[in-house]
Amino acid sequence: MTFQRDVKTIKERFVIQFLNEARTCTFREDVPEVIIGGEKLGPFKTGTTTQFQNWAIERLVAHNLVELDATEAYESLRRFQNLYNAEEKQPHKLQVFPPLLYSALIRKVTQLQSDKTSIDPRRHDEIEKIRRMLRILVENRLSKIMRVAKSGTNQDRRKQMALEERWLVDELGILLSTWREMVTE
Numbered sequence: 001m002t003f004q005r006d007v008k009t010i011k012e013r014f015v016i017q018f019l020n021e022a023r024t025c026t027f028r029e030d031v032p033e034v035i036i037g038g039e040k041l042g043p044f045k046t047g048t049t050t051q052f053q054n055w056a057i058e059r060l061v062a063h064n065l066v067e068l069d070a071t072e073a074y075e076s077l078r079r080f081q082n083l084y085n086a087e088e089k090q091p092h093k094l095q096v097f098p099p100l101l102y103s104a105l106i107r108k109v110t111q112l113q114s115d116k117t118s119i120d121p122r123r124h125d126e127i128e129k130i131r132r133m134l135r136i137l138v139e140n141r142l143s144k145i146m147r148v149a150k151s152g153t154n155q156d157r158r159k160q161m162a163l164e165e166r167w168l169v170d171e172l173g174i175l176l177s178t179w180r181e182m183v184t185e
Contacts, residue, residue, distance in 0.1 A: 014163055018103035019055040024069035031065055054104075058111065075104035077126055084133045087140055094144050097162045105134060141165065149173045 026049045033042035036056045044050070049069070052060070060066040073079060086095045098104070112127050145165050148157050149172035158166050 010167055011164070014100065014103045015106065017163070018100040018107065019058075020053050021100060022051045022053050023057060023072045024049055024051050025057050025060065025066040026069065027066050028064060034060065034065070054107075058107070062111075074098040074101055075108045077130065080105065080130065080133065084137055087137060091140065092144070094141070094148070094157055094160045096160045097165070099163045101162045102164045105130060145169055146172065150176060152177075 027044040027046055029046050031042055031044045033040055034044070035041075036052065052066075057066065057068060061068065068076075070076075074083075080101075083095060083097065083101070109127055109130055112123050145161070145168055149169045152173065158169065161169065
């Protein structure tokens with residue numbers, strides 16, 4: 001099916017956009033030099049704050065060299081739980097979501113699962129908790145997104161949505177508009 005391939009392509013584009021997003025991180029130790037994207041950078045002292053793209057941050061975090069700035073770590077379990085709880089408390093209102101939340105969560109789960117041989121119970125619990133909350137959250141958001149698409153007043157609410165949600169609202173809006181024309185003409 002063409003539509004399923006299109007959705008997969010769109011999902012991959014959002015992940016690529018997330019990987020290229022720059023965020024702030026802080027060095028955990030002195031690092032004389034790092035090579036990022038073929039470019040030598042450094043030296044960095046412990047506590048030095050800088051911005052890198054997410055693909056570079058993932059590698060630096062894997063080597064325990066940096067930690068992501070807490071204010072920008074929207075895929076952290078704590079921040080995700082806060083978003084989830086806020087969404088649950090107000091079932092008829094779209095909460096503001098970071099534009100790349102879903103892609104960030106997908107990457108986080110992938111990273112947590114990457115070393116299956118040494119997965120400890122806490123990691124496994126975190127993966128399952130994220131997955132469970134994500135499934136419930138998606139269903140809650142989906143009904144709200146469908147109401148926005150149906151009403152056609154999506155411009156104001158788009159700022160509150162993740163990019164994947166904005167794409168869905170646009171696609172549903174086109175589909176609903178076409179359907180309305182088809183059945184009324």
